[in-house]
Amino acid sequence: MTKAVGLLIALFALWLALSGYFKPFLLTLGILSCLFTVYLAHRMKLLDDEAVPLQLRPALLLYWGWLGGQIFKSAVAVSRIILSRDMAISQNLVAVPCPPKTEMGHVIFANSITLTPGTITVEAANGKFLVQSLTDDGANPEGFAEMGRRVAQIEGQVK
Amino acid sequence: MDAFSLDLLRDIASGIFFVVGCGFMLVGAFGMVRLPDVWSRLHAAGVVDTVGAELILLGMAVQAGLTQATLKLALIGLFLFVTSPTATHAVANASFIAGIRPTRLRRNETADVLGDKARAEAKS
Secondary structure, three states: OHHHHHHHHHHHHHHHHHHOOOOHHHHHHHHHHHHHHHHHHHHOOOOOOOOOOOOOOOOHHHHHHHHHHHHHHHHHHHHHHHHOOOOOOOEEEEEEEOOOOOHHHHHHHHHHHHHOOOEEEEEEEOOEEEEEEOOOHHHOHHHHHHHHHHHHHHOOOOO | OOHHHHHHHHHHHHHHHHHHHHHHHHHHHHHHHHOOOHHHHHHHHHHHHHHHHHHHHHHHHHHHOOOHHHHHHHHHHHHHHHHHHHHHHHHHHHHHHOOOOOOOEEEEOHHHHHOHHHHHHHHO
16 A cells, blocks of 8 residues: 555656646646556556655665766776776776675665675575676776675665 | 856756766767677767756756756656666667677576576576
8 A cells, every 4th residue: 555655646746746737727637647546557467666655765866876976986987997098997897795685675786786886786596696897906806896885775675 | 146147057066067068978879899799888878868868957057057957858868877787778678588698798697597497598
Protein backbone atom coordinates (compact mmCIF):
# COMPACT_ATOMS: atom_id res chain seq x y z
CA MET A 1 0.00 0.00 0.00
CA THR A 2 2.82 2.42 0.93
CA LYS A 3 4.49 1.55 -2.35
CA ALA A 4 1.29 2.29 -4.30
CA VAL A 5 0.84 5.70 -2.64
CA GLY A 6 4.54 6.49 -3.14
CA LEU A 7 4.35 5.61 -6.82
CA LEU A 8 1.15 7.67 -7.22
CA ILE A 9 2.79 10.74 -5.67
CA ALA A 10 5.95 10.33 -7.76
CA LEU A 11 3.97 9.86 -10.98
CA PHE A 12 1.77 12.88 -10.31
CA ALA A 13 4.82 15.02 -9.47
CA LEU A 14 6.37 13.94 -12.80
CA TRP A 15 3.09 14.74 -14.59
CA LEU A 16 2.98 18.22 -13.05
CA ALA A 17 6.66 18.90 -13.77
CA LEU A 18 6.33 17.91 -17.42
CA SER A 19 2.93 19.50 -18.17
CA GLY A 20 2.89 22.66 -16.06
CA TYR A 21 -0.93 22.92 -16.30
CA PHE A 22 -3.01 23.82 -13.24
CA LYS A 23 -6.56 23.84 -14.75
CA PRO A 24 -8.96 21.69 -12.68
CA PHE A 25 -10.12 19.62 -15.67
CA LEU A 26 -6.57 18.77 -16.78
CA LEU A 27 -5.49 18.07 -13.19
CA THR A 28 -8.37 15.59 -12.85
CA LEU A 29 -7.30 13.85 -16.05
CA GLY A 30 -3.73 13.74 -14.76
CA ILE A 31 -4.76 12.18 -11.45
CA LEU A 32 -6.97 9.65 -13.23
CA SER A 33 -4.17 8.59 -15.59
CA CYS A 34 -1.74 8.26 -12.64
CA LEU A 35 -4.29 6.12 -10.74
CA PHE A 36 -4.76 3.92 -13.83
CA THR A 37 -0.96 3.52 -14.16
CA VAL A 38 -0.64 2.52 -10.49
CA TYR A 39 -3.48 0.00 -10.97
CA LEU A 40 -1.71 -1.49 -14.01
CA ALA A 41 1.59 -1.63 -12.09
CA HIS A 42 -0.20 -3.40 -9.24
CA ARG A 43 -1.78 -5.90 -11.66
CA MET A 44 1.64 -6.59 -13.21
CA LYS A 45 3.03 -7.09 -9.66
CA LEU A 46 5.59 -4.32 -10.24
CA LEU A 47 5.15 -2.60 -6.87
CA ASP A 48 8.34 -3.95 -5.28
CA ASP A 49 11.66 -2.58 -3.99
CA GLU A 50 12.97 -2.32 -7.52
CA ALA A 51 10.22 -0.20 -9.09
CA VAL A 52 9.46 1.93 -6.01
CA PRO A 53 12.73 2.16 -4.05
CA LEU A 54 11.28 3.81 -0.96
CA GLN A 55 13.74 1.85 1.21
CA LEU A 56 16.62 4.11 0.08
CA ARG A 57 17.64 6.65 2.70
CA PRO A 58 17.23 10.40 1.97
CA ALA A 59 21.03 10.66 2.39
CA LEU A 60 21.08 9.44 -1.24
CA LEU A 61 20.99 13.13 -2.25
CA LEU A 62 24.17 13.82 -0.22
CA TYR A 63 25.73 10.74 -1.81
CA TRP A 64 24.96 12.13 -5.29
CA GLY A 65 26.68 15.39 -4.35
CA TRP A 66 29.77 13.48 -3.17
CA LEU A 67 29.65 11.32 -6.33
CA GLY A 68 29.49 14.46 -8.48
CA GLY A 69 32.73 15.67 -6.88
CA GLN A 70 34.41 12.31 -7.47
CA ILE A 71 33.24 12.27 -11.12
CA PHE A 72 34.69 15.73 -11.69
CA LYS A 73 38.04 14.79 -10.11
CA SER A 74 38.44 11.62 -12.15
CA ALA A 75 37.26 13.38 -15.33
CA VAL A 76 40.11 15.84 -14.85
CA ALA A 77 42.53 12.93 -14.32
CA VAL A 78 41.36 11.17 -17.52
CA SER A 79 41.52 14.45 -19.48
CA ARG A 80 45.14 14.95 -18.37
CA ILE A 81 46.02 11.49 -19.67
CA ILE A 82 44.30 12.13 -23.01
CA LEU A 83 46.08 15.46 -23.45
CA SER A 84 49.53 14.27 -22.33
CA ARG A 85 52.00 13.51 -25.10
CA ASP A 86 52.73 9.85 -24.28
CA MET A 87 49.31 8.91 -22.76
CA ALA A 88 50.56 6.96 -19.74
CA ILE A 89 47.83 4.32 -19.63
CA SER A 90 48.28 0.95 -17.94
CA GLN A 91 44.98 -0.88 -17.92
CA ASN A 92 43.90 -3.25 -15.18
CA LEU A 93 41.06 -5.70 -14.66
CA VAL A 94 40.62 -5.85 -10.90
CA ALA A 95 38.24 -7.73 -8.61
CA VAL A 96 36.34 -5.37 -6.29
CA PRO A 97 34.46 -6.73 -3.25
CA CYS A 98 30.91 -5.39 -2.97
CA PRO A 99 29.87 -4.22 0.55
CA PRO A 100 26.17 -3.37 -0.22
CA LYS A 101 23.75 -6.20 0.62
CA THR A 102 20.63 -5.52 -1.45
CA GLU A 103 20.23 -5.76 -5.21
CA MET A 104 19.48 -2.03 -5.38
CA GLY A 105 22.74 -1.36 -3.51
CA HIS A 106 24.65 -3.50 -6.02
CA VAL A 107 23.14 -1.54 -8.91
CA ILE A 108 23.95 1.84 -7.33
CA PHE A 109 27.52 0.78 -6.57
CA ALA A 110 28.16 -0.69 -10.03
CA ASN A 111 26.64 2.33 -11.77
CA SER A 112 28.66 4.72 -9.59
CA ILE A 113 31.87 2.93 -10.60
CA THR A 114 30.91 3.14 -14.28
CA LEU A 115 29.85 6.80 -14.00
CA THR A 116 33.29 7.76 -12.70
CA PRO A 117 35.49 8.23 -15.80
CA GLY A 118 38.49 5.91 -15.67
CA THR A 119 36.67 2.87 -14.27
CA ILE A 120 34.01 0.58 -15.76
CA THR A 121 32.17 -2.32 -14.14
CA VAL A 122 32.39 -5.20 -16.61
CA GLU A 123 30.91 -8.23 -14.86
CA ALA A 124 29.39 -9.19 -11.51
CA ALA A 125 29.64 -12.66 -9.99
CA ASN A 126 30.19 -14.32 -6.60
CA GLY A 127 29.61 -11.07 -4.68
CA LYS A 128 32.40 -9.29 -6.53
CA PHE A 129 32.64 -6.89 -9.45
CA LEU A 130 35.17 -7.11 -12.25
CA VAL A 131 36.27 -3.51 -12.80
CA GLN A 132 38.36 -2.27 -15.70
CA SER A 133 40.47 0.80 -14.98
CA LEU A 134 42.48 3.04 -17.27
CA THR A 135 45.35 3.68 -14.86
CA ASP A 136 46.93 2.10 -11.79
CA ASP A 137 45.59 4.99 -9.67
CA GLY A 138 42.04 4.17 -10.77
CA ALA A 139 42.43 0.57 -9.55
CA ASN A 140 43.29 1.73 -6.02
CA PRO A 141 41.23 -0.50 -3.63
CA GLU A 142 40.73 2.23 -0.98
CA GLY A 143 38.75 4.40 -3.40
CA PHE A 144 36.36 1.53 -4.17
CA ALA A 145 36.11 0.60 -0.48
CA GLU A 146 35.05 4.13 0.46
CA MET A 147 32.46 4.32 -2.31
CA GLY A 148 31.11 0.89 -1.30
CA ARG A 149 30.87 1.96 2.34
CA ARG A 150 28.90 5.05 1.39
CA VAL A 151 26.51 3.04 -0.79
CA ALA A 152 26.00 0.50 2.03
CA GLN A 153 24.96 3.41 4.28
CA ILE A 154 22.19 4.63 1.97
CA GLU A 155 20.80 1.37 0.60
CA GLY A 156 18.32 0.78 3.45
CA GLN A 157 17.06 -2.42 5.02
CA VAL A 158 16.91 -5.86 3.48
CA LYS A 159 13.34 -7.13 3.57
CA MET B 1 21.65 44.67 -6.86
CA ASP B 2 19.48 45.73 -9.78
CA ALA B 3 18.03 43.50 -12.49
CA PHE B 4 20.70 44.37 -15.03
CA SER B 5 23.69 43.24 -12.98
CA LEU B 6 21.81 40.10 -11.89
CA ASP B 7 21.32 39.21 -15.57
CA LEU B 8 24.99 39.88 -16.20
CA LEU B 9 26.02 37.62 -13.30
CA ARG B 10 23.75 34.87 -14.61
CA ASP B 11 25.24 35.16 -18.09
CA ILE B 12 28.77 34.98 -16.69
CA ALA B 13 27.98 31.93 -14.52
CA SER B 14 26.27 29.99 -17.31
CA GLY B 15 29.05 31.03 -19.70
CA ILE B 16 31.65 29.47 -17.39
CA PHE B 17 29.62 26.22 -17.22
CA PHE B 18 29.27 26.15 -21.03
CA VAL B 19 32.97 26.77 -21.66
CA VAL B 20 34.16 24.15 -19.15
CA GLY B 21 31.55 21.64 -20.37
CA CYS B 22 32.50 22.16 -24.02
CA GLY B 23 36.17 21.85 -23.03
CA PHE B 24 35.53 18.43 -21.48
CA MET B 25 33.52 17.36 -24.56
CA LEU B 26 36.37 18.43 -26.83
CA VAL B 27 38.91 16.53 -24.73
CA GLY B 28 36.63 13.49 -24.82
CA ALA B 29 36.45 13.73 -28.62
CA PHE B 30 40.27 13.92 -28.79
CA GLY B 31 40.42 10.85 -26.56
CA MET B 32 38.10 8.90 -28.86
CA VAL B 33 40.64 9.43 -31.65
CA ARG B 34 43.89 9.15 -29.71
CA LEU B 35 43.38 6.26 -27.30
CA PRO B 36 44.40 2.79 -28.55
CA ASP B 37 41.48 0.38 -27.99
CA VAL B 38 37.77 -0.08 -27.18
CA TRP B 39 38.31 -0.14 -23.42
CA SER B 40 40.26 3.09 -23.15
CA ARG B 41 37.99 4.84 -25.65
CA LEU B 42 35.00 4.04 -23.45
CA HIS B 43 36.60 6.22 -20.77
CA ALA B 44 36.84 9.12 -23.21
CA ALA B 45 33.14 8.64 -23.98
CA GLY B 46 32.54 8.59 -20.23
CA VAL B 47 34.08 12.05 -19.87
CA VAL B 48 31.75 13.37 -22.58
CA ASP B 49 28.49 11.92 -21.27
CA THR B 50 29.02 12.57 -17.57
CA VAL B 51 30.91 15.80 -16.94
CA GLY B 52 30.48 17.36 -20.39
CA ALA B 53 26.74 16.81 -20.71
CA GLU B 54 25.94 17.59 -17.06
CA LEU B 55 27.90 20.86 -17.06
CA ILE B 56 26.10 22.04 -20.20
CA LEU B 57 22.74 21.11 -18.65
CA LEU B 58 23.77 23.04 -15.52
CA GLY B 59 24.65 26.07 -17.65
CA MET B 60 21.25 25.91 -19.33
CA ALA B 61 19.55 25.61 -15.92
CA VAL B 62 21.36 28.74 -14.69
CA GLN B 63 20.26 30.54 -17.86
CA ALA B 64 16.62 29.46 -17.42
CA GLY B 65 16.37 30.48 -13.76
CA LEU B 66 13.72 29.08 -11.39
CA THR B 67 11.24 27.98 -14.05
CA GLN B 68 9.62 24.81 -15.31
CA ALA B 69 12.40 24.49 -17.88
CA THR B 70 14.95 24.07 -15.08
CA LEU B 71 12.85 21.28 -13.59
CA LYS B 72 12.83 19.52 -16.95
CA LEU B 73 16.59 20.01 -17.35
CA ALA B 74 17.08 18.47 -13.88
CA LEU B 75 15.01 15.47 -14.98
CA ILE B 76 17.10 15.11 -18.16
CA GLY B 77 20.24 15.19 -16.02
CA LEU B 78 18.82 12.55 -13.68
CA PHE B 79 17.89 10.20 -16.53
CA LEU B 80 21.30 10.74 -18.13
CA PHE B 81 22.88 9.75 -14.80
CA VAL B 82 21.03 6.43 -14.88
CA THR B 83 21.15 5.57 -18.59
CA SER B 84 24.72 6.51 -19.56
CA PRO B 85 26.48 4.02 -17.20
CA THR B 86 24.02 1.35 -18.35
CA ALA B 87 24.98 1.92 -21.99
CA THR B 88 28.70 2.02 -21.13
CA HIS B 89 28.38 -1.22 -19.18
CA ALA B 90 26.53 -2.87 -22.09
CA VAL B 91 29.35 -2.03 -24.52
CA ALA B 92 32.06 -3.07 -22.05
CA ASN B 93 30.31 -6.34 -21.19
CA ALA B 94 29.74 -7.14 -24.88
CA SER B 95 33.41 -6.66 -25.73
CA PHE B 96 34.40 -8.70 -22.63
CA ILE B 97 32.18 -11.60 -23.73
CA ALA B 98 33.49 -11.29 -27.30
CA GLY B 99 36.96 -11.97 -25.86
CA ILE B 100 38.49 -8.53 -26.40
CA ARG B 101 40.92 -7.69 -23.57
CA PRO B 102 42.50 -4.29 -22.83
CA THR B 103 45.88 -3.59 -24.43
CA ARG B 104 48.83 -3.08 -22.08
CA LEU B 105 46.96 -5.07 -19.44
CA ARG B 106 48.93 -4.98 -16.22
CA ARG B 107 46.81 -6.82 -13.67
CA ASN B 108 44.10 -9.34 -14.57
CA GLU B 109 41.93 -10.68 -11.74
CA THR B 110 39.18 -12.09 -13.95
CA ALA B 111 39.55 -15.53 -12.35
CA ASP B 112 38.86 -14.06 -8.88
CA VAL B 113 35.44 -12.90 -9.99
CA LEU B 114 34.26 -15.51 -12.46
CA GLY B 115 35.88 -18.48 -10.66
CA ASP B 116 36.38 -21.79 -12.41
CA LYS B 117 34.64 -20.79 -15.64
CA ALA B 118 37.32 -18.19 -16.42
CA ARG B 119 40.15 -20.56 -15.48
CA ALA B 120 38.81 -23.20 -17.87
CA GLU B 121 38.58 -20.55 -20.59
CA ALA B 122 42.15 -19.43 -19.96
CA LYS B 123 43.40 -23.01 -20.34
CA SER B 124 41.61 -23.77 -23.61
